[in-house]
Amino acid sequence: MSSLPFVPSLRVASHEPSAPYVSSAPNVPSTNESFEDFLQRDLAKDLLRFTTAGSVDDGKSTLIGRLLHDTKGVYEDQLASVKKSRINRSSGPIDFSLLTDGLRAEREQGITIDVAYRYFATARRKFIIADTPGHEQYTRNMATGASTASLAVILVDAPKAFCRKRAAIPTSPRYLESRIYWWPSTKWI
Amino acid sequence: MPELSVADRSTAVASDFATAATAARLNHLQTLEAESIYILREAVAEFAHPVMLYSIGKDSSVMLRLAQKAFFPGAIPFPLLHIDTSYKFPEMIAFRDSYTREIGAELIVHRNEAAIASGANPFSLGTQKCCGLLKTKSLLDALSQRGFNAAFGGARRDEEKSRAKERIYSFRDAHGQWDPKNQRPELWNLFNSRIDKNESIRVFPLSNWTELDIWLYIHVENIPIVPLYFAKERPAVIRDGSIVLIHSKEELLPGEEPKLIQCRMRSLGCVPCTGAIRSDADTLPKIIAEMISFRRSERENRAIDHDEEGSMELKKREGYF
Numbered sequence: 001m002s003s004l005p006f007v008p009s010l011r012v013a014s015h016e017p018s019a020p021y022v023s024s025a026p027n028v029p030s031t032n033e034s035f036e037d038f039l040q041r042d043l044a045k046d047l048l049r050f051t052t053a054g055s056v057d058d059g060k061s062t063l064i065g066r067l068l069h070d071t072k073g074v075y076e077d078q079l080a081s082v083k084k085s086r087i088n089r090s091s092g093p094i095d096f097s098l099l100t101d102g103l104r105a106e107r108e109q110g111i112t113i114d115v116a117y118r119y120f121a122t123a124r125r126k127f128i129i130a131d132t133p134g135h136e137q138y139t140r141n142m143a144t145g146a147s148t149a150s151l152a153v154i155l156v157d158a159p160k161a162f163c164r165k166r167a168a169i170p171t172s173p174r175y176l177e178s179r180i181y182w183w184p185s186t187k188w189i
Numbered sequence: 190m191p192e193l194s195v196a197d198r199s200t201a202v203a204s205d206f207a208t209a210a211t212a213a214r215l216n217h218l219q220t221l222e223a224e225s226i227y228i229l230r231e232a233v234a235e236f237a238h239p240v241m242l243y244s245i246g247k248d249s250s251v252m253l254r255l256a257q258k259a260f261f262p263g264a265i266p267f268p269l270l271h272i273d274t275s276y277k278f279p280e281m282i283a284f285r286d287s288y289t290r291e292i293g294a295e296l297i298v299h300r301n302e303a304a305i306a307s308g309a310n311p312f313s314l315g316t317q318k319c320c321g322l323l324k325t326k327s328l329l330d331a332l333s334q335r336g337f338n339a340a341f342g343g344a345r346r347d348e349e350k351s352r353a354k355e356r357i358y359s360f361r362d363a364h365g366q367w368d369p370k371n372q373r374p375e376l377w378n379l380f381n382s383r384i385d386k387n388e389s390i391r392v393f394p395l396s397n398w399t400e401l402d403i404w405l406y407i408h409v410e411n412i413p414i415v416p417l418y419f420a421k422e423r424p425a426v427i428r429d430g431s432i433v434l435i436h437s438k439e440e441l442l443p444g445e446e447p448k449l450i451q452c453r454m455r456s457l458g459c460v461p462c463t464g465a466i467r468s469d470a471d472t473l474p475k476i477i478a479e480m481i482s483f484r485r486s487e488r489e490n491r492a493i494d495h496d497e498e499g500s501m502e503l504k505k506r507e508g509y510f
Contacts, residue, residue, distance in 0.1 A: 102350030
């Protein structure tokens with residue numbers, strides 16, 4: 001996930017939470033906008049459902065946590081409870097994956113077991129993200145999330161994918177092939 | 190919302206939510222509405238004994254309006270079930286009785302009378318045990334005694350992290366329990382309604398709505414809600430950092446003195462466990478503006494979610510909504 005062109009902030013390895021990556025809060029009425037204008041603007045938005053796909057530990061949940069954080073889709077108290085959690089597997093102050101791993105077992109084991117749905121909005125659109133598991137044994141949960149998505153963001157951990165032998169990451173290639181056959185309604189980018 | 194009738198939208202949606210929404214150029218709210226109506230109709234077609242959990246809150250009000258739309262001009266083809274803990278706000282009970290009468294809905298009120306008579310309360314039992322008796326047990330008893338095998342609930346995935354994990358059709362075993370690590374696959378808009386005797390399904394038509402969507406819909410559709418949501422000066426005390434409304438002297442703990450506070454409720458629950466927030470928002474546009482500027486989640490003022498890490502998940506496993 002070294003260069004995603006549409007999320008330039010992700011180039012930055014730092015997890016500094018207050019970094020000003022988002023220039024304006026996208027879902028907030030500007031100060032001189034009337035309520036009616038805000039309402040019309042909000043009602044003009046459509047809905048996009050997308051999902052993440054990728055192998056175990058390639059950062060699917062972390063990407064989503066980061067998207068939620070940067071679009072101000074995370075509430076303060078939720079962020080606070082993540083900050084004070086005893087678990088933190090990231091190098092920065094916030095483990096963004098904890099924002100979507102909602103089950104106790106997930107937080108304890110540091111993996112995603114079942115799909116979690118999260119919500120955020122930009123100035124033009126509302127989004128529903130399905131954060132799906134990468135472990136082979138939870139493929140049916142991944143399929144559940146993928147089935148209602150119109151778009152998928154594929155995450156590949158570049159060093160793992162290209163520098164080691166393919167056999168080292170058994171789930172990825174097979175997983176991607178099967179997805180293409182099974183989910184023809186999903187558009188790939 | 191012009192252009193397409195409700196019937197057209199839901200029929201279109203039955204084939205494919207995403208494609209239909211794009212083709213018909215539905216905005217996000219119309220897409221959500223169509224999806225919810227599809228879910229309501231689907232569950233009514235599939236289950237012999239559905240019931241709708243009616244909690245009197247804003248989400249329930251939206252769900253009820255969607256049920257009216259889904260079966261219009263017919264009556265709502267299932268009863269509403271309110272689990273009354275005896276600690277609900279009097280304003281909620283008054284609203285419940287008058288509004289359900291007005292729209293002609295069948296209302297069942299169920300209370301765990303044995304626990305209420307033995308004096309169950311959150312102060313001596315703690316919120317977990319109190320909720321377990323007055324809400325979860327009461328709900329499970331009501332569902333099994335009356336033979337309901339599908340129950341609509343107004344829970345939303347954006348409310349809380351374990352609710353973000355819910356299926357739209359959430360399977361419960363014969364004890365009414367949820368197994369979050371072993372949920373059924375749920376592909377496209379095909380919902381699995383197969384259950385054995387005593388098992389049941391919780392159906393969540395509002396799964397994909399956010400708090401903002403709910404308020405926008407209430408505004409656009411002009412849906413009546415309990416007056417407690419609007420700011421007003423009310424007698425209250427500050428207890429453990431949250432504002433607790435006071436209706437009678439019996440609710441005061443030793444040493445407490447009520448004073449008038451300009452406040453409103455952001456979500457409705459039981460009097461002792463649901464805090465108010467300081468607010469001047471006395472109209473829907475003001476509530477929406479306040480909500481957007483708020484950076485705290487709505488369940489934050491609910492004592493029951495904060496007993497311990499993952500407490501909502503534990504309650505849900507036992508059968509809580």
